[in-house]
Amino acid sequence: MKIMKKCRLNIPEEYRKSNFSKESYDNLIEPYERVCKSMENRLRQLDGNYKERNGRSPIHSIEARVKSYASIADKMQRKNLEPTCINAVNRIGDLAGVRVICFYIEEIYAIVEDIKKLKNVIVLKEKDYVKNPKGNGYRSYHMVIGSKIPTQEEATYLPVEIQIRTIGMDWWASMEHQLCYKPLDGEEEALRSDEMKRYSKRLYNLEKQMQKFYHPLEPHIDE
Numbered sequence: 394m395k396i397m398k399k400c401r402l403n404i405p406e407e408y409r410k411s412n413f414s415k416e417s418y419d420n421l422i423e424p425y426e427r428v429c430k431s432m433e434n435r436l437r438q439l440d441g442n443y444k445e446r447n448g449r450s451p452i453h454s455i456e457a458r459v460k461s462y463a464s465i466a467d468k469m470q471r472k473n474l475e476p477t478c479i480n481a482v483n484r485i486g487d488l489a490g491v492r493v494i495c496f497y498i499e500e501i502y503a504i505v506e507d508i509k510k511l512k513n514v515i516v517l518k519e520k521d522y523v524k525n526p527k528g529n530g531y532r533s534y535h536m537v538i539g540s541k542i543p544t545q546e547e548a549t550y551l552p553v554e555i556q557i558r559t560i561g562m563d564w565w566a567s568m569e570h571q572l573c574y575k576p577l578d579g580e581e582e583a584l585r586s587d588e589m590k591r592y593s594k595r596l597y598n599l600e601k602q603m604q605k606f607y608h609p610l611e612p613h614i615d616e
Contacts, residue, residue: 413469413476418462421478422488425459428540428551429489433457435511436493439504446611451500453560457491486537490554494563497607498523498600501534501557508555513541517552523562529586530593531566533558561596565589 411417436455443450460468465481465488474480482488495501501523509516518537526532534557539550558566569589 411478413466413478413481415462417478418465418481421482422459422462424542424549424551425489428542428553429457429459429491431542432489432491432538432540432553432555436491436508439507439511443610451495451497451504451610453494453496455491455493458489460485460488460490486552487554489551490556492563493555493557494560495557496560497604498559498597499604499607500610501559503610504557505534505536508536508538515539515541515550523558526593526597528590529569530590531569532562532593532597533566559600561600565593565596 433455436452440450440452440455443452465485466476468485469476469480472484474484493504495504505519508514515538516536517539518535520535522531522533522535536555536557537552538555540553541550572585572589
């Protein structure tokens with residue numbers, strides 16, 4: 394499989410030095426919306442293939458989204474980036490994203506391998522936060538893939554971030570995200586952080602115990 398370090402969109406010349414505005418956002422995000430929807434559809438097809446071949450699917454749910462104008466503008470501000478269209482495209486890496494929730498830990502890796510087998514997909518970056526969780530206890534498998542879209546002149550790969558995690562990992566991430574909006578004093582915040590990390594470890598151990606019910610899936614082959 395071809396591995397690329399960077400994947401950049403050739404945006405129209407008139408946007409390269411223009412300021413990032415709501416109007417320019419609407420123009421820039423459109424190809425990301427198309428490639429995000431395309432990847433969502435391919436994953437739903439993968440879900441259907443699992444069910445047809447195995448009688449069940451490892452996929453519990455699929456959620457796709459493109460980053461909003463406000464979110465991109467806020468992220469550029471936090472990164473001290475000049476609010477231009479070119480920075481929005483080349484420096485904000487998760488404009489398009491898909492989240493896949495599955496049942497068992499091992500199914501995360503089965504889905505990862507089947508995504509790599511999809512046609513017109515290249516892997517740009519991978520990070521295994523399942524076996525190597527973040528410092529706060531966050532667990533998930535992150536992939537940034539380049540998904541091929543047709544253009545008038547050449548085939549362009551647009552980056553799409555895919556997060557794959559179990560139901561338990563997704564529940565923990567949702568709760569941790571909600572709690573971060575309720576800041577506490579320094580000592581209390583440290584205690585809460587330590588407790589959340591312990592909960593993450595307990596959930597992971599419980600999910601590993603549930604793994605005894607897991608039955609390996611037949612691999613998917615993209616026609």
